[in-house]
Amino acid sequence: MPQSDTTGSQVIRVAGLNKVYSTGTQALKDINFTATAGETVVLLGANGSGKSTLQKCFNRLVEPTSGTVKVLDTDVTSANKQQLKTLRRQVGMVHQRINLVRELSVLTNVVHGALGRAPSPRNWLGATAKPEQRDEAMEALHRVGLAHTAGKRAEQLSGGQQQRVAIARMLMQRPKIVLADEPVAALDPHAGRAVMDMLWEITEEQNLTLVCTLHQLELARAYGSRIVALREGHLDIDTHISQLADRQLEGLYTSNSTEQVVLEGAGR
Known part of the structure; x- marks a missing residue:
């Protein structure tokens, strides 16, 4: 199958991105973010931190309130229907709900x-x-x-x-870009690992950019090369996995019991 030939180039560029929902909730607050061709990015954050909203802004499944999003040289925030249709053909998606x-x-x-x-x-x-x-x-x-x-x-x-x-x-x-939103959240650990292995192998083989949202810190450490974490709509962490210390994640997750179990399982 065809492979991307844009290694090293920026394929996602986000500047000053804000999203305010009709309820008044501000999901994203002045987000600046870039990803290059072939890069693997893991998005971490508690429920409501804005990570899924950010991901959906990349192909305008969520309409940004302000700021700019450029994906594969398409200005997503000003693109017309035909331009969005063309872009979305190049952005593969893997969902929690299959x-x-x-x-x-x-x-x-x-x-x-x-x-x-x-x-x-x-x-x-x-x-x-x-x-x-x-x-x-x-x-x-x-x-x-x-x-x-x-x-x-x-x-x-x-x-x-x-x-x-x-x-x-x-x-x-x-696709040239893959957006995976909690792709193994509904699977048992063994099946989840098999899917993660498969997804990472394929994106590496084809030099695809992968942006994957996760809750499980242990999976982020095992598979992510770059960790981007959101907290209450702000970009809180953006670093290589080798430079990430557990203390940097303090306060990233809420006291939600499910998320606390995830953190405890990661050896915190």
Whole structure:
């Protein structure tokens, strides 16, 4: 599959970004952030810290209140509908909620990843898809180790397998940037590690920029090269994982019991 050839260039540039919701809540406060091609960034923060809002501003699934966002040289904050549509084809997404069509075959779900660039009605189903899309979908499934499940319904797979199918579907977009929002939060630890391994291997192979939100500090330490942490809408930490000390994370998480368990499990 095609690989990005923009190594070292800035592919995400955020300046003075603010987001105020209609309720009056300010989710983001003067955020400045850049990411380069091929870089792996882990976004950390408590619930309500703004990390998911920030990620959604990258492709304007959330409308910023002020500031600028440029992604792959597109000014996202001023882009029209066609420009946004073009950009979103180049930004793959992996969600906590896997969002496969459970009643359809695994192959069909993966072929759907190509609809943005190949919107033919033939590609609505794996059985009728054009040969080139079927071959590419099978290649993506082979890459995630699930080619043998192509004919099964998505609902017949385990949660970890479904998330790997979602990664294969994302590959069908031929993205340059991958946004992963809590991709293993709904999985058991073993399945979660397998998905994280797969996601990191693929993005490295294809030199894709990856921005991944996580709650689990131990996963951030295991997989992240750069840690960006938000606290109450502010960018609180931006450093390489090797320079990150536990004391820097004091106060980052709330007293929420679930999040406290995560921190305790990380050996704090």
